[in-house]
Amino acid sequence: ETGVTQSPTHLIKTRGQQVTLRCSSQSGHNTVSWYQQALGQGPQFIFQYYREEENGRGNFPPRFSGLQFPNYSSELNVNALELDDSALYLCASSPTSGMNTGELFFGEGSRLTVL
């Protein structure tokens, strides 16, 4: 069984640039969520994708956007990067779109540094 994989693991960008982060969900999981974990804080929910559509969103501006593909993999795109976007971005997959199973399966994250 393949777990959740994310790429790249680390990257550095400058303010104003755009970034795309990628995630492959665990085998058999049709739902992907994205979280932002700033240094010293807990993860914060960005949004969730189910069947290629966004079906839940946290308190993040529209410059945070995403996609889910037919194979359930996903991308997180952030435009017009700001210094405060520096964080660990976590992808999590689950076999359902609701918290019925009570468990999310997380990847190791993509660490973004904005200079």
Next chain:
Amino acid sequence: AQSVTQLDSQVPVFEEAPVELRCNYSSSVSVYLFWYVQYPNQGLQLLLKYLSGSTLVESINGFEAEFNKSQTSFHLRKPSVHISDTAEYFCAVTPFSGGYNKLIFGAGTRLAVHP
């Protein structure tokens, strides 16, 4: 809206000593409760969860947590810790009827087990 407070940012403890990591939450609706663990350079893993039933839940590696509705707490305990328990522990909640996998995390507690 929901919020989670982890009362200790760091907990140092000697090997084989007992430990308690405290978690309080605030919510106007009923919630599911979770503890996730993040070992160094790894993604978050579910440690244990409370969905319904017995208020005392246990993990396979000796941790337990008790849901206290009147005190809105979900403290994590282990009677005897090992060096390998050194990690960051996150308490999280999600509302019953969220419809999607939005976890609200606390800021985390770093457990450092010393020999």
